[in-house]
Amino acid sequence: QKEVEQNSGPLSVPEGAIASLNCTYSDRGSQSFFWYRQYSGKSPELIMFIYSNGDKEDGRFTAQLNKASQYVSLLIRDSQPSDSATYLCAVNRYFNAGKSTFGDGTTLTVKP
């Protein structure tokens, strides 16, 4: 079992819909959780991070964390074609140090 697993995708949604990206992790001691966006041919870019159970909203993006279920998700509301990218989930055992473990990513396509 991989340490961080994401839906393999690809995920396709129509413009304006909600895109839901899911991630599960195996290390119960994980403390910090990240979502990166990677456009084709570009490097990953951090878009969201969450440390506590519950929801964290930033514009059209909402990260949801459930430590008991070892589950973190990213919701993108009012999806736009510019959201088409691969989304990487990353999990870190610490709050302020060390290395993160990345999932393989889910590729999202938003169709106009």
Next chain:
Amino acid sequence: DVKVTQSSRYLVKRTGEKVFLECVQDMDHENMFWYRQDPGLGLRLIYFSYDVKMKEKGDIPEGYSVSREKKERFSLILESASTNQTSMYLCASSFGQGREFFGPGTRLTVL
């Protein structure tokens, strides 16, 4: 804004050559990382460094070494390049709380 730069965007080397990939960050970050990214294999950590002259092996360190003589600079060395090291190499840095900032990447081809 955090800036992470890598010495080359594209690099072509021959089998057996010694290859140096350089990464520089301008935000005084403690942690620096080298990854490689291959289709179907995701992002794999080669080495990371949490301080000057300190390093720790990642998931795939074989065939690679690193050097961090100054806080802002982290170098990846391929001692004897092989064709299976053809890949996209990504450098990243982070301050506390694990948020990583990536450089633009170096696409290395080993012939």
